[in-house]
Amino acid sequence: MKQVHPWERFAEVQEQVLHGGGAFLVAADASGKPNAMTIGWFQLGTVWSRPVAHVLVRPSRYTHGLLRETGEFVVAVPFGTMAEELAFCGSQSGRDLDKFRELGLRTAPGTAVRVPLLLDCSVAYECRVVARAELRPEGILDDGIQARYYARGDLHTLFLGEVLAAWDLTK
């Protein structure tokens, strides 16, 4: 694996999260036990003069509590592979089972966070939460978004994570 600049493969990453089945958002509990959920929305940009990853997680997700508890995450992105694993991590909860054990996910320890990288992915970002913002109904200004995504509440929390290290796992 080779350390890269966070933007280096981002066009492929966007294609994967939008049209390729998503990416993995990995977090761990205080004891270091990891969990992965699938995400379809993931942005990278410069905020506060640093590279920052944006993920949106609904409060009902087990991952939401992990992010609040430890403040660290990894976004691991497969390029056109791992469809089964993405489907599993996007439909099962870490509250109910150990997804890493069920799927036999291959990992390497994070270098800057206590969250593992997924070795069968192509790219991974190690992140430390530097801010979070809870979406509120009055803050959703588009009725179509409100109706389509929030008819049952459970409005996302936006977690902003400083990218501490980015990896090309194919090299």
Ligand SMILES: Cc1cc2nc3c(=O)[nH]c(=O)nc-3n(C[C@H](O)[C@H](O)[C@H](O)COP(=O)(O)O)c2cc1C
């Ligand atoms: C393609 C796909 C994209 C998803 N994107 C998100 C997302 O961006 N935010 C979110 O809160 N849930 C998203 N989900 C749903 C979670 O992955 C799912 O609820 C998962 O079981 C949560 O796992 P956890 O309870 O272990 O955290 C997505 C699911 C799929 C299949």
